Amino acid sequence: MTLQDKVNEVAREDLSPYCLNQCSTTCCDLSHIILITSKISLHLILGENADLSKYKIENGMYCYQEGICPQYDEKFHKCKIYLHPDRPKACEIFPFLISNKGGDDDWVAVNHKCEYMLQPQRILSLSDKLDVDVWLLE
DSSP, rough: HHHHHHHHHHHHHHHHHHHHOOOOOOBBBBEEEEEEEEEHHHOOOOTTOOOGGGGBBSSSEEEEOSOOTTTTTTTTTETTTTTTTTTHHHHHHHHEEEESGGGGGOOOEEEEEEETTSSSSHHHHHHHHHHHHHEEEO
């Protein structure tokens, strides 16, 4: 099992319900985050008829970085596609940044925008469950 699989399995048990039901943070502000994703995922975000040519980069991937994600409902502070299977992987693993180099070099960083993970006991618990260092990115 990869470190990403472990993060998804361990952290999402608590984090996903919080994101869907309680969170009030705008984590989907892409003016500070570069989203690199697949054509399918970008069409999901921008709409099926969107011209993706200006976002295309190499290897069939697309780069999007334009303010608040169009799928973020600012009124309700919710992602409209949170449960969709084609949601971008970067969104799926947010607020985590995973370094899976193998062995003692593995680590997980948590984006400071995630109000759920800002509580120190949650970071310590995640570190214990994953058996890797967990850092808070500010």
